[in-house]
Ligand code: TYF
């Protein structure tokens with residue numbers, strides 16, 4: 313089937329937060345992102361503030377409200393800090409928006425042009441799960457730093473990279489029984505195809521269960537897994553998310569590194585907290601994944617997980633939630649040939665998540 317809505321790449325991921333300045337501090341000093349642009353009172357914007365931070369090909373926008381009634385404030389009251397917008401770069405905003413809406417997308421913002429002395433910036437948005445949106449961005453004729461209304465970042469935050477290079481995938485949690493609807497949405501509206509699926513046999517442990525399907529765009533570069541809770545003996549981790557986020561939303565962003573030992577050591581040094589698996593995981597590792605390039609002692613010391621498939625192997629680790637509620641977390645991933653999502657780690661990973669759920673009194 314033809315790619316009826318070609319997407320060039322992920323342009324940015326925007327978080328709505330309670331305190332953009334301090335979230336920007338976390339992204340800078342803990343995660344190693346460099347602040348590049350700013351929008352707020354000093355650039356003539358009176359109702360909100362946004363910081364743009366970058367590392368490798370990853371661009372994050374962190375936005376906070378300056379007024380009681382701003383939609384950002386309403387979002388944060390309901391959901392806490394979380395992802396609002398997964399924005400994609402397209403050749404034509406008009407074509408992308410018209411195509412998506414004619415195929416059933418709920419429109420959020422019609423194609424809009426904003427201009428300044430650096431040129432024209434075009435944007436339109438459609439709804440996806442929960443209060444999350446996808447914006448389409450067209451800015452080939454825009455030579456400014458980020459977008460109109462933004463100026464250079466002139467503050468004192470200084471980043472040292474942690475080696476993160478790209479977004480590998482972004483996962484959405486949806487309500488029980490809704491996964492197929494959202495799979496169909498990405499298929500019908502955005503022309504994504506199903507990349508891989510995991511059912512409850514793959515990923516249910518004694519207490520916590522979920523189902524997951526991975527949707528990928530035409531180029532295969534953009535991957536959006538969708539999770540839904542499945543019935544288990546106790547509360548699913550996905551249901552815990554839905555309860556605290558008060559609905560569907562982005563559960564995790566997986567960020568790619570080419571040197572996971574370095575990246576995880578850096579993140580740990582800077583206070584990023586990760587889930588841990590028991591020693592027994594590492595006792596079984598060598599027989600499960602065979603020979604790998606990395607020193608097993610180092611892998612174990614940093615509590616990194618490893619999985620192998622027919623094409624190679626991958627290394628991954630999951631942060632604890634990085635916001636107040638047990639909702640959004642990061643995954644750090646290095647791929648050495650493997651294109652999967654670490655199915656062989658699901659049991660150990662979900663048991664680690666369940667231990668955290670238990671500590672939170674949510675199991
Ligand atoms: O994205 C994935 O599929 C892997 C595994 O709640 C995973 O990162 C799946 C569900 C989940 C946490 C991790």
Ligand code: FE
Nearest residue numbers: 483566643653
């Ligand atoms: Fe993941």
